Amino acid sequence: RLVYVLNGPNLNLLGKRQPHIYGSETLADVEASCRALATELGLEIRFHQSNREYEIIDWIHEARETASGLVINPAAFTHTSVAILDALNAFDAPVIEVHISNVHKREAFRHHSYVSLRADGVIAGLGTQGYGLALRRLAQLIAAKA
Ligand code: DQA
Numbered sequence: 001r002l003v004y005v006l007n008g009p010n011l012n013l014l015g016k017r018q019p020h021i022y023g024s025e026t027l028a029d030v031e032a033s034c035r036a037l038a039t040e041l042g043l044e045i046r047f048h049q050s051n052r053e054y055e056i057i058d059w060i061h062e063a064r065e066t067a068s069g070l071v072i073n074p075a076a077f078t079h080t081s082v083a084i085l086d087a088l089n090a091f092d093a094p095v096i097e098v099h100i101s102n103v104h105k106r107e108a109f110r111h112h113s114y115v116s117l118r119a120d121g122v123i124a125g126l127g128t129q130g131y132g133l134a135l136r137r138l139a140q141l142i143a144a145k146a
Helices: 027-041 053-068 073-079 082-089 129-145
Strands: 002-007 044-049 068-073 093-098 121-124
Touching: 002 027, 002 053, 002 082, 002 129, 027 129, 044 053, 053 068, 053 082, 068 073, 068 082, 068 129, 093 129
Parallel strands: 002 044, 002 068, 068 093, 093 121
Antiparallel strands: none
């Protein structure tokens, strides 16, 4: 079972960028723990990050053909991107939205998510642990469908 883990803009700076908000783990650390957990869960993962909206859209299109589920932290595109929402609306398998920080505790412009209109579940404020919890949930949803 293949799942995609997609990350939006500025998450390449994870660990260096505002560590008081996002913690000190890097995206490479997150990827390593996702890979270890995926093996345990019997999932194969494609893990990507981009600062470009179209690349994220293209990966969602690719996932449409191949994946059984998707975890996405759209970062700032969460709050702006109808295009990412539309791409996710064309994806039929389970989607879990992850935010490292508790967006609801932050500025008002972070309280609205276009992606939440499609996501089957949303995790916010659990730090980078949110990715692992999202993968566990995806594994359950995929198993329930099979
Ligand atoms: C984020 C929250 C977003 O509001 C922000 O733009 C990010 C990261 C998070 O993981 O907490 O870049 O998605």
